[in-house]
Amino acid sequence: MTDNNSNSECDGNCKGCASATSCNDSQKAASGMQQKVEMNVKNVILVLSGKGGVGKSTVAVNLAMALSNKGYKTGIADADIHGPNIPKMLGIEDEKLNSYDGKHIEPVMLTGKLGVVSMAFLLPDKSSPIIWRGSMKNTAIRQFLEDVNWGDLDYLVVDLPPGTGDEALSIAQLAPNIAGAVIVTTPQEVAILDSTKSVKFIEKLGLKVLGIIENMSGLICPHCGDTIDIFGIGGGKKAADELSVPYLGRIPIDPDMRKAGDEGKPFIMRRDGTEQNKETWKHVDEVMENILLQINN
């Protein structure tokens, strides 16, 4: 076994792993020997994608908000250590994490039923990069689960960075009661190819794929109501069928969705009654219901 973060050299069966003393956290993660943390959560939902910028955080905040609006006690763990955008999307980027006993961290409560933790709350300057190796990220993720006063949660929604790296592996191995993973993609071939990797990654870890969401799926023209295929339509459904995983639905490109993220007020809190808004709402509602159906399936 080497002393770096490579997982290719650690099979989890060497003497070091057996004695559990000589591997660093990342190697333990790679070998699958990390113990689940203890926390009172009924369902952990992972949100991931193969490619960046496809709408994971957008889906995560809307899903968490939808669940808490239904009365479920919900948490969001922003596990995108290098690019934590959840606080900005919820309009709480100036908040800080507090600790009353020096050990446990209080989540930032958006409402009585929705708490949030993110690296963004710990940064002195929002534009500072976080330059961390895998083992440090693993430790931070463990703390997000174990050291946060979440209370009893019905759902914990975890927003992951793109790809199948340290953060995804850490969460998959540390979090208890993982209901499954929602894979977000856009319709183009390159995004689909990368989301296929996400599906295989989740399956390899023995977790359930709740399904694929096709985001940015056509633009409904606000003037004529016609759909313009900017990135195409149907790639997510095709991928879901080919991979034999559920298709959770599609969300069109909607300028209001982008505004919602920029203004820190999630889309599902905006109902303006326009035809375009109603159409997007119909799709968002369908996607959220399908996720819940798959969890209870």
Ligand SMILES: Nc1ncnc2c1ncn2[C@@H]1O[C@H](COP(=O)(O)OP(=O)(O)OP(=O)(O)O)[C@@H](O)[C@H]1O
């Ligand atoms: N359906 C949509 N219509 C319009 N804009 C959208 C839509 N979905 C997401 N966006 C916008 O696209 C941008 C990227 O979305 P988001 O940050 O959710 O992606 P991400 O996959 O989490 O990104 P990253 O890989 O950087 O974490 C944001 O500005 C968001 O508001």
